[in-house]
Amino acid sequence: MKALRVTVGMGSCGLAAGAGRLYEMLESLLLDDKVQFELSVTSCVGMCYAEPLVEVTDKNGSALYGSVDETRLNQIIESHIIKGIPLDDWVVRSDYLKSYEDSFFGGQKRIALRNCGLINPGNINDYIERKGYEALKHIASKRLKPEEVIETVIASGLRGRGGGGFPTGKKWDFTRRAPGNEKYLICNADEGDPGAFMDRSLIEGDPHSVIEGMIIAAYAIGASEGFVYCRAEYPLAIRRLKHAISQATEHGLLGENIAGIGGFSFSLAVREGAGAFVCGEETALIASVEGRRGMPNRKPPFPSDAGLWSKPTCINNVETFANIPWIIANGARAFSAIGTSGSKGTKVFALTGKIRRGGLAEVPMGITINEIINGPGGGLADNHLFKAVQLGGPSGGCLPASLGNTPIDYESLSSTGAIMGSGGMVVMDETTCMVDMARFFLNFTCQESCGKCTFCRIGTKRMLEILERICGGDGCEEDLTLLEELSEQIRRGSLCGLGQTAPNPVLTTLRYFRDEYIAHIRDKKCPAHTCTRLLTYTIDSEKCTGCSLCAGLCPSSAITGEIRSFYTIDSTLCVRCGVCYDKCPFKAIERE
Amino acid sequence: MTPESQETNKRKEADDSVDLSLIKSLLDSEGDTRGSLISLLQGTQSIYSYLPANALRLIAERTGISLSTIYSVATFYSQFRLEPAGKYTVRVCHGTACHVQNANAVTIALCDTLGVTDGGTTEDRLFTLEVVACLGCCSLAPVIMIGDMTYGNLTPNEAVRVIKSIRRREGALK
Numbered sequence: 001m002k003a004l005r006v007t008v009g010m011g012s013c014g015l016a017a018g019a020g021r022l023y024e025m026l027e028s029l030l031l032d033d034k035v036q037f038e039l040s041v042t043s044c045v046g047m048c049y050a051e052p053l054v055e056v057t058d059k060n061g062s063a064l065y066g067s068v069d070e071t072r073l074n075q076i077i078e079s080h081i082i083k084g085i086p087l088d089d090w091v092v093r094s095d096y097l098k099s100y101e102d103s104f105f106g107g108q109k110r111i112a113l114r115n116c117g118l119i120n121p122g123n124i125n126d127y128i129e130r131k132g133y134e135a136l137k138h139i140a141s142k143r144l145k146p147e148e149v150i151e152t153v154i155a156s157g158l159r160g161r162g163g164g165g166f167p168t169g170k171k172w173d174f175t176r177r178a179p180g181n182e183k184y185l186i187c188n189a190d191e192g193d194p195g196a197f198m199d200r201s202l203i204e205g206d207p208h209s210v211i212e213g214m215i216i217a218a219y220a221i222g223a224s225e226g227f228v229y230c231r232a233e234y235p236l237a238i239r240r241l242k243h244a245i246s247q248a249t250e251h252g253l254l255g256e257n258i259a260g261i262g263g264f265s266f267s268l269a270v271r272e273g274a275g276a277f278v279c280g281e282e283t284a285l286i287a288s289v290e291g292r293r294g295m296p297n298r299k300p301p302f303p304s305d306a307g308l309w310s311k312p313t314c315i316n317n318v319e320t321f322a323n324i325p326w327i328i329a330n331g332a333r334a335f336s337a338i339g340t341s342g343s344k345g346t347k348v349f350a351l352t353g354k355i356r357r358g359g360l361a362e363v364p365m366g367i368t369i370n371e372i373i374n375g376p377g378g379g380l381a382d383n384h385l386f387k388a389v390q391l392g393g394p395s396g397g398c399l400p401a402s403l404g405n406t407p408i409d410y411e412s413l414s415s416t417g418a419i420m421g422s423g424g425m426v427v428m429d430e431t432t433c434m435v436d437m438a439r440f441f442l443n444f445t446c447q448e449s450c451g452k453c454t455f456c457r458i459g460t461k462r463m464l465e466i467l468e469r470i471c472g473g474d475g476c477e478e479d480l481t482l483l484e485e486l487s488e489q490i491r492r493g494s495l496c497g498l499g500q501t502a503p504n505p506v507l508t509t510l511r512y513f514r515d516e517y518i519a520h521i522r523d524k525k526c527p528a529h530t531c532t533r534l535l536t537y538t539i540d541s542e543k544c545t546g547c548s549l550c551a552g553l554c555p556s557s558a559i560t561g562e563i564r565s566f567y568t569i570d571s572t573l574c575v576r577c578g579v580c581y582d583k584c585p586f587k588a589i590e591r592e
Numbered sequence: 593m594t595p596e597s598q599e600t601n602k603r604k605e606a607d608d609s610v611d612l613s614l615i616k617s618l619l620d621s622e623g624d625t626r627g628s629l630i631s632l633l634q635g636t637q638s639i640y641s642y643l644p645a646n647a648l649r650l651i652a653e654r655t656g657i658s659l660s661t662i663y664s665v666a667t668f669y670s671q672f673r674l675e676p677a678g679k680y681t682v683r684v685c686h687g688t689a690c691h692v693q694n695a696n697a698v699t700i701a702l703c704d705t706l707g708v709t710d711g712g713t714t715e716d717r718l719f720t721l722e723v724v725a726c727l728g729c730c731s732l733a734p735v736i737m738i739g740d741m742t743y744g745n746l747t748p749n750e751a752v753r754v755i756k757s758i759r760r761r762e763g764a765l766k
Contacts, residue, residue, distance in 0.1 A: 012728065012729055012742055013729055016729055016732050016741075016744040017744060049731055193726070194730075195687055195688035195689050196728070196730070197730055232634070232671055233683075233724065233728065233737075235740050271630070272630070272631065272634060273669075273671075274633070274669035274671040274672060275669050275670035275671035275724075276668065290627045291627040291629030292629075292665065293668040294668065294669070309627075350730060350731070352688070352689035352730035353693075358689075358732075358733075424688065426688045426692060428692060432692055440691050450668075
């Protein structure tokens with residue numbers, strides 16, 4: 001290994017922020033012989049807010065630079081790479097320097113993300129160097145029986161990380177015990193919840209941990225064929241996963257007599273989703289893997305009895321699988337020592353919205369929502385006020401800031417009306433309208449309903465219409481009762497989780513933010529100034545200098561007046577686009 | 593002849609003129625695999641940018657799956673299109689995080705500059721605009737994706753600039 005190593009973060013988030021260009025610059029630097037270093041690639045370390053990230057490792061240790069653009073990279077090259085002088089101000093994480101950004105990692109406990117951002121996901125040896133595939137070797141060398149593996153997973157207390165929270169070991173046990181020799185294993189990587197990207201990051205950053213988890217699961221349940229069902233919107237994850245599968249096959253980790261375990265063979269293929277949210281539901285996912293329309297089926301029979309091609313099938317989520325090698329290698333007790341009595345281990349959250357440090361954070365179960373938002377999240381962006389947090393995507397709910405001390409565990413979150421879900425955490429401030437949020441989610445579920453159940457298909461449409469009416473200022477108070485009635489009927493009348501939980505965003509906002517609904521209905525006002533139809537723009541004649549800027553910008557010619565005097569807005573012509581409000585240099589435009 | 597039937601005829605002509613030999617190797621390698629219909633359709637679409645009717649007929653013949661079943665699958669999933677798409681598909685993310693960061697303004701700006709609405713293709717067949725649920729780059733919201741390239745932290749103006757730079761590049765290629 002060379003004394004100097006430069007690593008560029010090339011996850012989807014890094015690439016979107018311009019990491020590709022930085023890599024090219026470093027590559028061309030290597031061509032002229034001025035300086036020698038090892039150029040390497042890694043994926044997302046979770047600090048998406050500081051992308052692109054470039055890490056320089058020399059004899060002193062590592063220094064991770066954040067928000068690197070071309071100018072900044074040139075300075076890093078000049079100073080740190082060539083002269084060996086680190087540029088402390090831009091360092092976001094380091095072995096030898098303190099950084100304010102250290103608090104991003106402070107409250108975290110990284111199990112599923114243990115290798116993300118540290119290894120080159122394209123190189124299996126990087127994974128092996130960090131104890132990769134040792135759990136599998138442990139099973140082989142100790143000759144652990146499948147039942148013993150299942151016992152360990154049950155004892156660890158691991159529950160499904162896709163949202164349902166079903167005990168993983170039990171699911172494996174059911175599939176193992178189901179009659180028949182032909183069994184299947186599926187990894188659910190159809191991460192459809194808007195606002196969630198844990199699984200994408202995990203596959204992009206450490207595909208082998210998922211593959212190793214799957215191999216162990218296949219051994220435990222007795223499956224010889226497996227699929228990863230990944231959404232097509234994740235091209236980079238799919239590419240890296242396919243590459244990792246071919247590497248694992250070359251290393252004899254997939255195929256026949258895996259790791260020297262006689263008679264254990266397992267092959268793995270990737271199936272790409274085709275853009276249907278409902279396929280995250282397990283029976284719909286199975287239909288889709290079979291090449292059919294992804295519509296859910298009635299349970300029972302559960303997939304563990306009759307799943308893919310009507311054979312016993314076990315489906316687990318990406319993050320669940322990534323935890324498995326760690327549990328086998330470190331023991332069930334090490335895992336169950338983390339977390340609360342009912343929720344063991346850690347959970348990865350995708351922090352987004354109006355938060356200062358958006359990204360991925362893996363925290364021990366049991367810490368509070370506030371601790372995540374203020375710890376790794378760094379609090380609200382631009383000193384705004386924390387108003388609400390949305391957990392669990394379209395099946396989840398919006399919790400108010402007053403419930404910020406709710407601990408993160410399956411039961412506590414369910415009791416608030418939200419759910420743990422897959423781990424999306426969208427933080428909202430006073431500029432987010434809760435009625436609009438509910439409308440947004442209903443619009444989503446309404447579009448994504450597969451149409452099989454009447455209440456989900458038509459009920460969500462009716463709820464959406466009511467919410468649109470309220471956002472437009474045409475709602476009445478009876479609408480709220482109607483929303484609650486419809487919610488209950490949709491919950492009871494739908495076959496799958498998508499329908500049953502579709503009303504959750506409405507129910508939680510009605511429960512915690514009813515006054516906002518009332519303001520829309522009774523006062524025809526949107527307190528967050530989001531619902532455009534309820535806004536009025538006026539010009540304060542005292543502040544207006546008559547500069548005419550707004551009149552020139554107004555797309556509907558609603559602003560008239562006399563130059564160097566003052567201007568007025570004709571509200572009948574105003575389309576409430578807000579351009580004048582944003583652009584007035586004298587803050588003379590008032591919005592209500 | 594009504595404008596609609598003119599349109600249908602035009603599409604039929606376009607469908608008849610596609611070169612079916614392009615999907616032969618795809619059908620040979622995956623045609624017999626159990627459950628491969630969706631991958632076949634994905635492969636076909638990546639070749640032609642859409643699913644031409646006579647390609648679907650060939651898949652039906654080759655796999656023994658009825659044409660109506662194939663059509664039902666093709667229309668269930670939002671990824672598939674039965675009309676040719678532009679050279680670049682511009683996907684505007686409307687996930688929760690993007691919604692909170694005003695993705696709507698980006699969409700409006702893109703609709704304006706491209707002169708199409710959601711699902712539409714520009715007249716020069718360069719761009720197709722698609723509003724999608726979530727691209728999984730939530731921390732960079734609002735984002736758009738063009739081909740495999742993701743652009744994050746956009747303002748409406750920046751999104752328009754991305755389109756313009758592609759237009760310029762394409763113009764230079766001609």
